[in-house]
Amino acid sequence: MFDFRPAADTPKPEAYRQLLDAARALTDGERDGVANMANVAALMWEFLPDLNWSGFYRMVEGELVLGPFIGRPACIRIPVGQGVCGAAAASGESQLVKDVHAFPGHIACDAESAAELVVPVIRAGEVIAVIDLDSPRTGRFDTEDRDGIEAVARMLADRI
Ligand code: SME
Numbered sequence: 001m002f003d004f005r006p007a008a009d010t011p012k013p014e015a016y017r018q019l020l021d022a023a024r025a026l027t028d029g030e031r032d033g034v035a036n037m038a039n040v041a042a043l044m045w046e047f048l049p050d051l052n053w054s055g056f057y058r059m060v061e062g063e064l065v066l067g068p069f070i071g072r073p074a075c076i077r078i079p080v081g082q083g084v085c086g087a088a089a090a091s092g093e094s095q096l097v098k099d100v101h102a103f104p105g106h107i108a109c110d111a112e113s114a115a116e117l118v119v120p121v122i123r124a125g126e127v128i129a130v131i132d133l134d135s136p137r138t139g140r141f142d143t144e145d146r147d148g149i150e151a152v153a154r155m156l157a158d159r160i
Contacts, residue, residue, distance in 0.1 A: 044133065045071075113134040
């Protein structure tokens with residue numbers, strides 16, 4: 001059994017250090033990328049409060065395709081450049097969206113979603129996937145969340 005949840009009063013940077021350690025431990029030595037994405041999606045869901053979606057889109061033949069996730073069923077294919085995920089894939093830059101309703105072209109998979117953080121996973125200069133987190137709470141994500149998930153993305157780049 002795995003029980004990685006941090007204590008409720010853990011400061012955010014420390015919680016992200018624990019998340020990174022847990023993600024590294026869970027994926028260490030496992031060469032199946034789908035298994036690793038599935039466990040990290042579940043780990044982020046456990047670690048991070050106020051999420052309604054936690055998961056991955058993978059770059060497949062030039063478009064983003066739904067990967068392992070926790071949450072409601074989601075759109076399967078997202079063209080690069082479209083929506084928050086497509087913007088992250090096109091730019092190679094994380095997208096920190098405090099209010100999705102103010103993001104032009106946001107793709108609503110769950111009407112509950114109010115804030116979103118999308119972080120690209122980059123291997124050898126190419127975006128190979130994005131990590132997508134959604135929250136029903138406007139303003140849920142800040143730069144500490146972005147930095148924490150970027151560290152997870154760097155660690156995962158050669159494990160998915
Ligand atoms: N909102 C995303 C689509 C994916 S779902 O949130 C799971 C977007 O605009 O790209």
